Amino acid sequence: MLDSVGFIGSGMMASALMDGLLAKKSLSSPASISCSDVWQPSLDRAAEKGYNAYPTNDKVCESAKTAIILAVKPNIIETVCKDIMAAKDENDAVIISIAAGVTLKTLEASLPGRRVIRVMPNTPCLVGEAAAGFALGSLATDADREIVKTIFGSVGLAVEVAEKLLDAVTGVSGSGPAYVFQFIEALSDGGVRAGLSRDVATKLAAQTVKGAAEMVLQTGKHPGLLKDGVTSPGGTTIAGVEALEQGGFRAATIAAVKAATKRSLQLGGVSSEDIEHKYNL
Structure with a gap:
């Protein structure tokens, strides 16, 4: 204490x-x-x-x-x-x-x-x-x-x-909540597009993100392994994963973290040359 x-x-x-x-x-x-x-x-x-x-x-x-x-x-x-x-x-x-x-x-x-x-x-x-x-x-x-x-x-x-x-x-967890809020909003939009009410879609989306995050933290398993546990051959989930890949979901997320990290360095007074060569951004 x-x-x-x-x-x-x-x-x-x-x-x-x-x-x-x-x-x-x-x-x-x-x-x-x-x-x-x-x-x-x-x-x-x-x-x-x-x-x-x-x-x-x-x-x-x-x-x-x-x-x-x-x-x-x-x-x-x-x-x-x-x-x-x-x-x-x-x-x-x-x-x-x-x-x-x-x-x-x-x-x-x-x-x-x-x-x-x-x-x-x-x-x-x-x-x-x-x-x-x-x-x-x-x-x-x-x-x-x-x-x-x-x-x-x-x-x-x-x-x-x-x-x-x-x-x-800063790029991952400092700015990360904004990325997750956007994902929850998009997931909710998808639910509305599929026929759910906005209230129900948003609650389901937010709880899904919360539950998935807890699975990562509590099991200690790699997120990829947990993803594989949901994606059965020829099923609904792999169809959704394919759509995310086609939309550049992973690349866009990596780019967001990179951009936020770079901006944090800039605000801290790090030169563009150092950002490129020392931080490889």
Whole structure:
């Protein structure tokens, strides 16, 4: 069980993490959570749940003994880091950033001597089904690794990768929900075309995606093997699979991940030449 966790920024994703930590009993009580925000409604919502809500960041830094999560926009990270360094923080809590595009190098330069971790979560965090990638800073410890796994594991799955691969994580799981939403919409459209009502088609499509995903995660089998288990010779499923192949389904999906990864690198300031030669994109 964690001791206490602080959140600088109390928006929807931070709120989901707070709730998840309590739901998974990773923290003993709401009083183990402190948070800050510039938007009063966010503080009011947090206070109603029993969390310690403050209008300034210093109180969060002083309260959090295990971790401080930076759940703010990238453009104010520098200001937030100054607040952390100026706070009377004697707990030496690990600093975990979910600010998109802010590198470990930038964080460590702004937080000298502090242990930092960078995380790329995704929006299903809001429903407890996140797929997050994280990278440890140079001073982070094995204990810090377990802390970030516990925090983000409370709302889904958290896997460690090298920082240079966080852009690929962005391409797969960061942007991935949008691809899946499009697929669910298209699957629903197909159901409507075949005669189902929109409501029924959408529910069936969404549950089908959810169920198939759980089969991959729970069985540990390669998706191709699971696909083969559904496709009987000359049957309905192989006819549908053939139609997907004819439409370039797989190639389009791979291209989407590649495009999103490339765009993430561009936003991070990586040159076109490096993207082509170092990342082969």
